[in-house]
Amino acid sequence: MVRTVSGPPGRGAGSSGPASPAARPAPRGALGPRGRPGGVASFIRRHRLTPYALLLPSAAAIGLLLFWPTIQIAELSLQNYGLPQVTGVAPTQWVGGANFSAILSDPEFWLSLRISLIFAVVVVPLTLLIGTAVGLLLNRLGRRMATFVSSAAMLAWATPAVSASVIFIWLTDPDGGIVDWALAKMPSWLGGGAHWAGFSWTNSALPAYTLLTVLVVWQGFPFVAVSVLAGLKTIPAELHESARVDGGGAWRIFWRITYPLLKPIFLVLLLLSIIWDFGVFTQAYLVTGELGNRDEYNLGIYAYDRAFTLPPSYGVGSALALILTVILLIITIGYVRASVRQGAVQ
């Protein structure tokens, strides 16, 4: 705003700064004695490469930290690289798509993929729903109550994943866990009953992932709540006020005003939640009994197992990492495209 009023400073004098536009061909003499050492700079200027030059450092960093490892993983995924190859007992060989076909023909891969997908489909909406509800609540609470509720939520968020998992494992212990004890004491019309005494939450996939759902939602909703709250604070109070004056209920106000305005935030939260919940490892690893229950593996644990447990196969692990990346790209790319298009229309 301010810039358009006052105009670009220093534009009037063509020679005032090195960053001045070089759209007009400079007079021959202007290159002068500084022409040669400034060859690169003038090349950049002539070809309008300044934006790219500015992007170069971050592109180099990303390339070094992201693209190079990705290329390495792609290379490994086509090799039989394992421990004998590391120690030199056996030679490294190119195996083409053998790693990929071994994974795709493994029933355990499809089981773990199914578990990961179902888990994400349940946990992502739950986290977003509860997080949004708490965010809206925090926005309406008085200062003291808001501090209380948000610090309680922050504690859940700040608890390290390992500690939280161990606490949940203890809570649901078949011998002395409070959950089984309480469920056994509850009347049957509340779903309780004596059959809960000594109930094992980890001996098959359904109870184990039910427990994990509670754990991951509990740890994941505060981030959503805080993000939604931050978004709500940016909406001018007049908008909600006038909507209320016009007779809009809370439900309508949310869908007509809050949700459209916070859409970009929800989109980011959705993407992050999908990526996190689809790839949840720490909690799942601990709750399902480390690597001891193959029929309870999710994709993350399956990939870890194939890559690193005896005998380690870094080739198969790399192939799995690529497959996981592609799956996540397929899931997320649609949303990213939709959001970009929406942003352009608006």
Added chain:
Amino acid sequence: MRLRKTPAAIAALGAAALAIAGCSSGGSSTTGSSSSSAAPAQLTVWRMGSSTPAQVTWMNSVISQFHKSDPAYAKTKVKVVFVPWTNRTQDWTNALSSGKNAPDITELGNTDTPTEASLGMLANITTNVNSWTNKSNVVSGMLANDTQSGTIYAVPWFGGVRGIWYRTDQFKAAGITSTPTTWADLVADAKKLMAKNPGTYGLGAPTYDTPAVASFIWGAGGQIATQQGGKWVAQLTSPQSEAGIKFYVDLFRTDKVSPSKYIGQTELGNVGATSGGANEDFALGKLDMYIDGPWASGTFPANAVGKSSWASFPIPSENGPNPAPVFSGGSDLAVWSGSKFKTAAWKLVQVMDSVPNSTSFANSQGFFPPYTSQLNGGTYSSSQLLSGFAKAATNSQIAPLNAKNWATADATDLVIPTMMKQLMNGADFTSTVTAANTKLQNVLNNGSQG
């Protein structure tokens, strides 16, 4: 054998005397490796499990014997690292792939040895073992497990077998006069004990306990896998094997003498957990009989009950009267392939595995030494607790434990544990066992299920 034993022993004694006399600096090192024979500043030993006071005391005494055994090693520091059993393959893999923080000597579970040897982790110690004083005294099957195509990669250190733990006071109270020798008796006794001790379970049947499952397969006359023409053929689908599997599954499903929480567990509880397993339940009087080795008492909590009544009997076979064959477990000692001090490392292995040291260690941990001279001595068969295990030990089986890929099939791919778990959770019997059988055969032969 007897005739050959004495000269061999004299030769080995002579070699030892030469070593004591300080010939270690010469170029005529007896090890076949290219490693330096100079005395190292430090040797690193990886032990498995946790460093209990008894373990530390024993290790310290071994180290001082090692220092005295050869003046060259008097100043060699021995660093002992205790690796939790569940971390062992990961730690070996890391040390092997990075070449850093590797030990000079490592203890291995005897089922680990074939796999790790094939991965290039263990040094070839054939020449050393062939000139070793104790070679002829070692239980031959145990040494065979450490040998691949004539190359020896490790030496047995101690061994043990599983049996069924019970309490004499509970048996007496339930009117059981003799230990069961058939499966029918076993289940009947388990039910009697449960009726007499309300709130307890009769016989624990964890799914992640392949040695126990194996005994029931063998006890019905079945096999897990057999070697035919250099190939492993999985045998889980034979009628005998299926009878054993079905009996174990039914301990939970139809006989209901085992609780549901053992599904997915080892005899020590969930993988990674330190409590809540069958071992703890037995010690606390919540489980009347359970399958484990004599070493289990080391895992019992301090407030264990009924200590003076603890006793054991061998796992029965289907129709008796002889017990079922048992998986023979235990630990080996091996020299790390990348060690710079293989001569010194082998020297220390010999001290750790000497007959008195191995015996005192095994006794303190509830194991048996790997030496026939000690096993036939009779001290074990007169003990109330150990007699059952000692009886079981006379009928142990090696195959398919000696398969190169057995550790992969059992500890990584969990073929049998997963099958047992699925069956106890109600999966279709025939299709589940068939699938596991195919997978087992693939892994045993190819090292992977693909």
